[in-house]
Each structure stands twice: as structure tokens, then as C-alpha cells.
Amino acid sequence: MVYTTAQADPDTRTPMFAVTLLTSPATSVLDRETAEALRSAWGGTALRWLDPRVAVEFMVPDRPDNFWQVWGDLQARGIDMALQPAEARAKRMLLADMDSTMIRQECIDELAEVAGVGDHVRAVTARAMNGELDFEDALRERVALLEGLDAGVIDRVLAERITHMPGGRALVATMKARGGHAALVSGGFTAFTGAVAAALGFDEHRANTLLMAEGKLTGTVADPILGRDAKVAALHEITARIGIAPADVIAVGDGANDLGMLGAAGTGVALHAKPSVQAACDIRVNHGDLTALLYLQGYSSDDFAA
Numbered sequence: 110m111v112y113t114t115a116q117a118d119p120d121t122r123t124p125m126f127a128v129t130l131l132t133s134p135a136t137s138v139l140d141r142e143t144a145e146a147l148r149s150a151w152g153g154t155a156l157r158w159l160d161p162r163v164a165v166e167f168m169v170p171d172r173p174d175n176f177w178q179v180w181g182d183l184q185a186r187g188i189d190m191a192l193q194p195a196e197a198r199a200k201r202m203l204l205a206d207m208d209s210t211m212i213r214q215e216c217i218d219e220l221a222e223v224a225g226v227g228d229h230v231r232a233v234t235a236r237a238m239n240g241e242l243d244f245e246d247a248l249r250e251r252v253a254l255l256e257g258l259d260a261g262v263i264d265r266v267l268a269e270r271i272t273h274m275p276g277g278r279a280l281v282a283t284m285k286a287r288g289g290h291a292a293l294v295s296g297g298f299t300a301f302t303g304a305v306a307a308a309l310g311f312d313e314h315r316a317n318t319l320l321m322a323e324g325k326l327t328g329t330v331a332d333p334i335l336g337r338d339a340k341v342a343a344l345h346e347i348t349a350r351i352g353i354a355p356a357d358v359i360a361v362g363d364g365a366n367d368l369g370m371l372g373a374a375g376t377g378v379a380l381h382a383k384p385s386v387q388a389a390c391d392i393r394v395n396h397g398d399l400t401a402l403l404y405l406q407g408y409s410s411d412d413f414a415a
Contacts, residue, residue: 137162160410206362207295240365256328276399282414
């Protein structure tokens with residue numbers, strides 16, 4: 110592929126931006142020809158391969174005018190591209206959403222499936238995550254449909270219906286191995302975040318609490334509801350507690366209720382996100398898995414913790 114854009118001699122200016130190309134490790138469709146053509150067109154520094162055929166980066170002195178046009182072309186080929194300031198990319202804290210981010214599913218949808226109201230709840234969830242419905246109202250509506258469900262079904266859903274997003278364990282382990290802190294913040298439920306946080310190695314988790322009585326779900330959730338504002342508050346509270354700044358955080362999510370924390374963090378990543386969320390975020394990962402967050406910070410696959 111040929112890319113053309115006017116660029117000055119890269120040796121005359123200090124590189125200010127990092128360009129990262131990446132794809133799904135399962136497909137490995139990133140080729141040297143594509144990366145080299147883009148690097149040359151944008152006057153970039155030499156390619157630095159972070160993982161052969163999966164991730165590569167180079168530095169450029171300016172933000173290219175045709176970045177989003179090229180981004181769209183690459184999306185059609187299964188390749189993600191991000192551009193961000195080259196300095197201070199490696200962060201000291203991970204702040205992650207859970208549903209459709211650290212796990213592949215939406216927990217409330219899986220509970221609703223067992224309760225026999227799956228189709229309705231999935232439709233409401235999709236609209237809420239795209240910002241079409243008020244998050245708190247939509248959550249209360251969906252939880253009400255779970256009234257009377259045996260509480261034991263939560264463990265069954267965790268065991269039989271919940272799967273982790275690829276790369277999650279490597280992401281958390283690598284950041285913690287470098288002295289980082291990992292927090293899971295979800296508009297879902299503590300009954301799920303506790304198990305997911307423990308399995309993936311998070312330091313802490315926050316979510317909503319499903320209320321129960323006599324071993325059954327009451328169809329209600331405890332107040333206050335953890336939504337968009339609470340996720341932003343969590344970012345500020347945790348960073349203040351551990352002595353870092355919001356700029357030291359990389360946050361990841363997929364829904365409209367994640368937009369506040371994605372915007373407040375030093376690096377906000379929309380991962381396989383809803384259309385309205387992608388439109389509001391500069392860094393979008395649609396093909397890569399959670400290891401993309403490590404490549405975006407400049408880590409190579411050799412740096413990943415076991």
C-alpha cells in the first residue's frame with residue numbers, strides 16, 4: 110500500500126508523537142510493507158517491532174493531517190492505529206471497566222438469559238451502553254426483571270457463561286510487575302467483579318450491589334448506583350490515595366458510562382467500543398485484544414510478565 114503526505118526531513122525535528130500499529134494476535138495480519146510505507150510517508154523514525162506481525166511503532170514530529178483517513182483504510186484490513194504524545198506513555202495505574210472489556214460478556218445479560226428475559230435485557234443494555242438511555246434508569250429497569258431469581262445462579266453464570274477477554278491477565282500482571290496499580294470499576298455487580306478481579310490479579314474492585322433476601326434476588330440494586338460519575342470519582346480517589354496523578358492512568362472501557370473516566374485519564378482507550386464511545390475517543394482498539402494497552406505504552410511482547 111502507498112501512503113502519500115507532505116513531510117519535512119524527520120532528522121530536522123524532534124519526534125513528538127508515537128504511532129502504534131497493531132492487530133489481533135490471533136490473526137497477525139500486520140506486515141512490514143504496510144508499516145514501512147506509512148513510516149516513510151509520514152517522515153517517521155525507524156520501525157520498532159513490539160511483536161512480529163502484531164504490533165509496531167515509530168515516532169513522527171507532527172500529527173499527520175490524514176491520520177483518520179489512513180486509520181479508516183487500515184480498519185478495513187483488520188489493523189488498529191493510534192497516535193499519542195511520545196513522552197510518558199508508560200502509566201502507573203490501570204483503571205478498567207469489566208463487562209465487554211475485561212470479560213467478553215455483559216453480566217446482567219447473562220443473568221437475564223437464565224431468567225428468561227434475555228432478548229429484552231440485551232436490547233436495553235445495548236442502548237444504554239451506546240448512551241441512548243440514562244444508565245441508572247436502564248440498570249434499575251433491567252435488575253427489576255431479575256426479581257425472584259435464585260442467588261445461586263450467579264455462581265453458575267460465572268462458571269458457565271463468563272469468559273475473560275484475551276490478554277487481560279498479561280495486561281494486569283505486566284503493569285503490576287512494573288510497580289503499577291490495577292483497579293476494576295464496573296457498572297455491573299460486585300458478585301462478578303470480585304471473582305474477575307481475583308482471577309486477573311486486580312488490586313481492588315468497585316461495582317454495584319445486587320440486593321438479595323432469603324436466597325433470591327429482590328430485583329433491586331443498592332444505592333448509590335455506580336455509573337459514569339462514580340467511575341470518574343474512583344479515578345480521582347484512587348490516584349490521590351496512592352499518590353499519583355490522573356495523567357499517570359491508562360483507562361479502558363467500551364460503554365457510554367466509561368466516557369468520563371476515559372477522558373479524565375492520561376490515556377483513555379475505547380476497546381471494541383460502542384459507536385458513540387468510539388466517536389468521542391482518539392484511541393480506539395477494534396481488532397487487538399487487551400495486550401494492545403501494553404503495546405500502546407511502548408512495551409514489547411518480551412516485556413510481558415508471565
